[in-house]
Amino acid sequence: MSDFKIEFEVEHPSEPPVIDVHYEWQCDALWMSGKYGLANLDGHEIGLSAELVQDLLAWVNSADAIFPADDPASYELPDNFLEDGYELARRVRAELPPEWVVTTWHPVQGFGVEVPLED
Template identity: 70%
Template sequence: MGLRIELEVENPNEPPAVDVHYEWTQFALWMSGKYGYGNLAGHEIGLSPELVQALCDWGDRADAVFPADDPASFELSDDFLQEGYELARRVRAELPAEWVVTTWNPASRSTVEVALDD
């Protein structure tokens, strides 16, 4: 894969990692590890434009209904969470094996590492 990452290596002894989850008005990708910490759209780590757009659209849909005046009342639907899991599987498929990809799995109701063959 001709993945081109133009980020500075901050933690050379750690694997690069990204977590896929929703937070109001933020991108869906949360990076840690080798390239440091940050909230990303996805193009910074070489994801396809189609996947970056899908991740942005996913977050935008939740942002559109997020009750900023009462955030504690907000619950993400099972369908939304399942879509996030499927997006994480796509992220896993586009990144090299060295990357660790995690997300919320609505079936197990826990954060999981997305396997390469998932």
């Protein structure tokens, strides 16, 4: 992690940097808040691996491909979409420095959670 560099200006120095992994139609999967302000990111901006950035993009594209823009209320997520999102969030957590907080929707518990830093 010694190569890690962030190009964003510090906006809130007393807050940790936060990344939330979630889906919104025609947006990237990562939502940053906290220390570096607010932004919707694909991941390369915060130093994630090219493979993980591609997997995050494929995840949102799988949902965008079937999103009924003319009837959003009828939308149903693809099979295993929430489980895949949680696994992607775990990978994001593993690639970011410990000071970062990573959150996402837990597919079993049914609410937003902080993804733990694993040893």
